[in-house]
Amino acid sequence: MENKNKLYQSFANALNIEISQIQDNLAYQSIPEWDSISHMILISQLEEDFDVSIDTEDVIDMSSVEKAQEILSKLGVQF
Amino acid sequence: MLNNKIALITGASKGIGKAIAELFAANGARVILTGRDINALQQLAINLPSHPEGHLTFHMDVTNIISIKDVFDSLMADKIYIDILVNNAGIMKDATLQMVKPEIISEIYNTNVIGTINPTQMALKSFIRKRGGSIINLSSIIGTNGNLGQTIYGSSKSAIIGFTKSLSKELAPLNIRVNAIAPGFIDTDMTKNMDPKFYEKNLNSIGMKRLGKPDDVAKVALFLASNLSSYVTGQIIGVDGGMII
Numbered sequence: 266m267e268n269k270n271k272l273y274q275s276f277a278n279a280l281n282i283e284i285s286q287i288q289d290n291l292a293y294q295s296i297p298e299w300d301s302i303s304h305m306i307l308i309s310q311l312e313e314d315f316d317v318s319i320d321t322e323d324v325i326d327m328s329s330v331e332k333a334q335e336i337l338s339k340l341g342v343q344f
Numbered sequence: 345m346l347n348n349k350i351a352l353i354t355g356a357s358k359g360i361g362k363a364i365a366e367l368f369a370a371n372g373a374r375v376i377l378t379g380r381d382i383n384a385l386q387q388l389a390i391n392l393p394s395h396p397e398g399h400l401t402f403h404m405d406v407t408n409i410i411s412i413k414d415v416f417d418s419l420m421a422d423k424i425y426i427d428i429l430v431n432n433a434g435i436m437k438d439a440t441l442q443m444v445k446p447e448i449i450s451e452i453y454n455t456n457v458i459g460t461i462n463p464t465q466m467a468l469k470s471f472i473r474k475r476g477g478s479i480i481n482l483s484s485i486i487g488t489n490g491n492l493g494q495t496i497y498g499s500s501k502s503a504i505i506g507f508t509k510s511l512s513k514e515l516a517p518l519n520i521r522v523n524a525i526a527p528g529f530i531d532t533d534m535t536k537n538m539d540p541k542f543y544e545k546n547l548n549s550i551g552m553k554r555l556g557k558p559d560d561v562a563k564v565a566l567f568l569a570s571n572l573s574s575y576v577t578g579q580i581i582g583v584d585g586g587m588i589i
Contacts, residue, residue, distance in 0.1 A: 301514075302514075302517050302518065305468065305472050305518065306472060306518070308469070308472070309469060309472040309473045312469065312473075313473065318417060318420055318421075321465065321466075
C-alpha cells in the first residue's frame with residue numbers, strides 16, 4: 266500500500282494536480298494536465314521516486330496509472 | 345563558462361568533436377567522450393584540462409542502439425545526468441545520386457540521422473530530470489544549401505535541421521534548448537578525404553579565403569552550450585566564413 270500511495274503522489278507531483286484526482290483508471294491525455302510534455306516529466310518523476318530506469322517501449326506503453334503500476338512491478342517494485 | 349555542467353559528445357576522438365571537447369573542458373565542463381576509437385578517446389581525456397570528478401570515456405557506435413543504450417544506462421546507474429549533448433558523430437561520402445550504392449545511403453543515414461536521433465532520445469531523461477539542458481546538433485552548409493555530388497550527405501544534414509527545429513518546439517516548455525550548427529568547409533579528416541575537384545571548388549567559394557578550423561565550430565558550440573544562449577532555441581547557426589554554394 267505504501268508504494269501505491271507513493272505512485273499516486275508521483276503522479277500528482279508530475280502532473281501538478283491534487284492526489285485526490287488520481288485513480289487507477291486515469292488515462293494518458295484524458296485530462297489536460299497529462300499531455301505529452303507532462304508525460305516526460307512523469308517518467309522522470311517515477312524513475313527518481315522508485316529508483317528505476319524505464320525503457321522507451323514502456324514510456325510509450327504507459328497509458329494509465331494502472332499501466333504504470335504494472336510497468337513498475339515488472340521493474341521490481343512491489344505493490 | 346561551463347562550470348558544474350556535464351557534456352556528452354559523440355564522435356569526440358578527432359576533428360570538430362575533439363575541438364569541442366577541448367574547449368568545453370577548458371571552460372570547466374566535465375566531458376563524456378564517446379566514439380568508436382576508445383584508445384583515442386582515452387588519450388584525449390588524459391590531455392584535457394582536468395576536472396575534479398574526472399572526464400569519462402565510452403566506446404559508443406551511434407549506428408548501434410544497444411551501444412548507445414549501454415552508455416546511457418551506465419551513466420544513469422551512476423547518477424550522472426548530462427546538461428549538454430553534442431551530436432557530432434557523422435560521415436561524409438560523396439557521389440551523385442545515380443552512382444550511390446544502397447548500402448552507402450543506409451550508412452550515411454544511420455550515422456548522420458538515426459545516430460543523432462537515438463542518443464538524443466536517450467539523453468532526454470537527464471535533461472528532464474534537470475529541468476533544462478542544451479542539445480547541439482551538427483548539420484552542414486550542404487544541409488542548408490545543397491551541393492552537387494552530395495545529395496545523400498546533404499539530405500541527411502537537412503534532416504538534422506528539421507529534427508532540430510521540431511524538437512526545439514517539443515522541448516522548449518521544459519527549458520531544454522535544441523540548436524544546430526551548420527559548418528562550412530572545415531579542416532578535418534572528413535574534408536581531407538573529399539574528392540580533390542570538390543575540395544578546390546569549395547575552397548574558392550569561401551569569402552574569407554581559408555578553411556575553417558575545428559575550433560571555429562567549437563566556439564559556437566560553447567556559446568550554444570552556455571547560458572550566453574539561454575533564450576536561443578530552434579536555430580541553425582552557420583559557421584562557414586562566408587561560403588557561397
